Amino acid sequence: MAGAKKVGVGHIFLPNDLQIKIDNIITKLNISAAELSSKTSESFKNIDEVLNTVLVILGWVLVTCTFITSGVFLLVHNVVGDTCVAMDEWVARPHTHTALGDLIPCVNAATANESLSRSKEVTFELIQVVNEVILNVSNANFPSRIFNPPLSYNQSGPPMPILCNPYKPDLTDRKCRPGEVNFDDASTVWKRFVCNTKVVAGNEICSSVGRITPNMFNEMTGATNKSQGLYLYVPFLFKIADCTVARETLGSISSDYCPGVELHSKTIVLGLVVVSTTMMLSIIFWMILAKQRKHRRYSKKYTNQEGPLMAGYKL
Structure with a gap:
């Protein structure tokens, strides 16, 4: 314009x-x-x-x-x-x-070994008691005229298998022999040898073919379960007591x-x-x-403001 x-x-x-x-x-x-x-x-x-x-x-x-x-x-x-x-x-x-060491107390080795040895001994003796009853009482064939509870209670039929003992008399490990039953199968196998019973003169006797009465079966399976518990769990508890489990676990974590x-x-x-x-x-x-930019902006503004005055002064 x-x-x-x-x-x-x-x-x-x-x-x-x-x-x-x-x-x-x-x-x-x-x-x-x-x-x-x-x-x-x-x-x-x-x-x-x-x-x-x-x-x-x-x-x-x-x-x-x-x-x-x-x-x-x-x-x-x-x-x-x-x-x-x-x-x-x-x-x-x-x-x-x-x-x-203060957080994880361990049982000394002597005490732990003694506890393990006692548990093996108890397991061995319990199984021996059960097997002695099977061999000397349940599987014994007494004449029919002899009635002498608790040894003779009219037991008959095929003989019962004995329980496998995992330990030898010196408490070292032992393998089962043919014809022996293990802990897991004992109650199932023995149940086939239970007879029907009747009470005669206050005593329980077999009224059918069988080697043990129901009461004897319960006692034998109870002893077997106790032996199985000692055999399976005491060694593990022994490892816990002497800190073997903790030592193995922490060693694995560390490595x-x-x-x-x-x-x-x-x-x-x-x-x-x-x-x-x-x-x-x-x-x-x-x-x-940012400070330099601000300084340059103020310097430029100051120059723009002073420029016209200086020009007017010169004119």
Whole structure:
């Protein structure tokens, strides 16, 4: 518009009133442009300050969280390392005073061995009692005219198999022989030899073919169950008492998991330290950059404000 105002053909120019209108609209446009520029600069300044503040706060929060996480992992690493060392010491010397020795008390070896020996002896004797009854009473064939409870109660039929004794008289391990029944099958096999009974003169006698009465069957299976319990569970309890199970478990954990946990925990701690350091340096550089940008903006503004005055002074 400013250029069109001065355009003329020969000595003919735009009307004066139109030129005045052009001047007015140019003035208004300049005022609007200046106001828009001022508001834009102010908005940019506010957004830049808010963004810088948010980024700085967010950065410090991330750095703080990273350092806290690093500290937690470092604590876990130290705890895991100390625990693994304590487990190794206890596995090597379970009966000496170690860090885990006070937490996991163990029965001394002499007491534990004596307990195991007594349990084997009881198991052996219980089975001997059952087998003696089977061999000397249940499987005995007394003349029919002889009635002498509890040895003779009219037992008859094929002989009962005896119970397999897992121990020899010296309490060493023994294998079952053919014709012997084991703990699991004893009650099922013996049940086929139970006879029907009747009471004669206050005594229970067989009224059908069979080698044992129901009462004898219950007593024999009860003794067998007690023997089976001692045979199966006492050795395991012995291992618990003398800490064999705990020693094997902790030794397995120490050898299988401790090296990997220590290695990975060190790697995680190192990575967190690197991330924390990187974030902290990034925030510092960001603050320096923001300060330099602000300084350049103020310098540019000051130069723009001083320029026209100096020019007017020279003119």
